[in-house]
Amino acid sequence: MSSLTRTLPASWFCSSPLYQLERRAVFLKSWYLLGPVTRFHQVGEEVKYEVAQVSLTVCRRSDEPRDISILNETGSEVKSCITETGLVFSTISDEAPPFDEFFSDLKPLIGKVDFTKLPHRRSIKYEGKFNWKTMVDGYQECLHCQYTHPAFSVYYPPTFYTVYNHTNFSQHVADPKKPDDGLFLYFFPNCTLNVYGGGMSSFRVCPTENPGFTRMEFDYYHEETGAKFEEYFKFVRQVAMEDYELCEKAQENLEKGVYYEGILNPIKETGVAFYQQRVLDMTLAQHDNETRFHPVEMHKTSTSKLGTATQLIDPASS
Numbered sequence: 556m557s558s559l560t561r562t563l564p565a566s567w568f569c570s571s572p573l574y575q576l577e578r579r580a581v582f583l584k585s586w587y588l589l590g591p592v593t594r595f596h597q598v599g600e601e602v603k604y605e606v607a608q609v610s611l612t613v614c615r616r617s618d619e620p621r622d623i624s625i626l627n628e629t630g631s632e633v634k635s636c637i638t639e640t641g642l643v644f645s646t647i648s649d650e651a652p653p654f655d656e657f658f659s660d661l662k663p664l665i666g667k668v669d670f671t672k673l674p675h676r677r678s679i680k681y682e683g684k685f686n687w688k689t690m691v692d693g694y695q696e697c698l699h700c701q702y703t704h705p706a707f708s709v710y711y712p713p714t715f716y717t718v719y720n721h722t723n724f725s726q727h728v729a730d731p732k733k734p735d736d737g738l739f740l741y742f743f744p745n746c747t748l749n750v751y752g753g754g755m756s757s758f759r760v761c762p763t764e765n766p767g768f769t770r771m772e773f774d775y776y777h778e779e780t781g782a783k784f785e786e787y788f789k790f791v792r793q794v795a796m797e798d799y800e801l802c803e804k805a806q807e808n809l810e811k812g813v814y815y816e817g818i819l820n821p822i823k824e825t826g827v828a829f830y831q832q833r834v835l836d837m838t839l840a841q842h843d844n845e846t847r848f849h850p851v852e853m854h855k856t857s858t859s860k861l862g863t864a865t866q867l868i869d870p871a872s873s
């Protein structure tokens with residue numbers, strides 16, 4: 556049993572100091588999918604983003620769809636990348652590595668799909684009572700799908716559902732018999748791209764300063780307007796709300812203080828193990844770094860809030 560992978564402890568889903576460490580360790584050092592270039596269809600229109608308390612303003616400058624500026628709060632251009640097939644990615648800090656290093660094997664996969672085909676139709680956002688990782692946990696496995704998503708499971712039977720993990724992203728294959736339908740991509744740490752049901756959606760799980768609250772942001776793309784789009788929208792919103800309710804319940808349980816950690820299914824939950832390991836590695840490296848260079852400051856933090864590095868992993872050891 557000891558060789559089986561365990562989840563992150565429940566405390567990592569509930570602690571404010573842990574979130575602040577995670578923010579410096581993970582969020583300031585990552586890349587974010589803002590959408591395909593079609594998200595920025597109006598020349599001169601500003602589209603606002605906020606990732607881990609950093610605001611970005613995105614604006615298309617001319618008739619050329621790839622002429623897009625991405626500025627932070629100080630008005631400075633941030634590091635960004637528009638891929639050959641039209642996906643716009645951005646950083647929120649100079650601490651992020653180069654795009655090709657962060658997503659080193661992404662281009663061959665996304666190079667096969669033209670992401671500029673579907674026009675942007677709608678964007679929505681709302682808050683959820685759960686940690687950002689509670690939602691990513693659910694996205695990265697499909698053991699819950701049969702029970703939680705009865706309508707979705709008819710089209711994409713969870714029996715075949717497979718997750719392939721790469722460098723900082725995962726590809727989900729819902730049904731190998733339908734290679735042109737059902738492309739699901741997770742971009743570490745908090746973005747997804749979902750092509751299914753005749754349309755395309757992208758969502759960001761944006762952490763707030765309260766570890767128990769998250770802002771969900773969804774963008775929807777579809778060739779059709781009117782009734783056909785609304786039919787697609789209703790279907791994908793149903794799936795999203797089923798996940799939302801599940802996450803609020805899971806978070807309630809994480810905050811009760813009884814559940815501590817679990818064992819991940821070695822076949823069906825490799826996506827969860829993959830991204831949680833990235834969070835763990837980056838967070839512990841950040842903690843070691845900060846402790847090494849600022850021992851006095853970190854000592855204050857660690858005794859009052861975080862505990863030692865060991866306690867970070869295992870609060871029960873305190």
Ligand SMILES: [Fe+2]
Nearest residue numbers: 693700703798
């Ligand atoms: Fe789900």
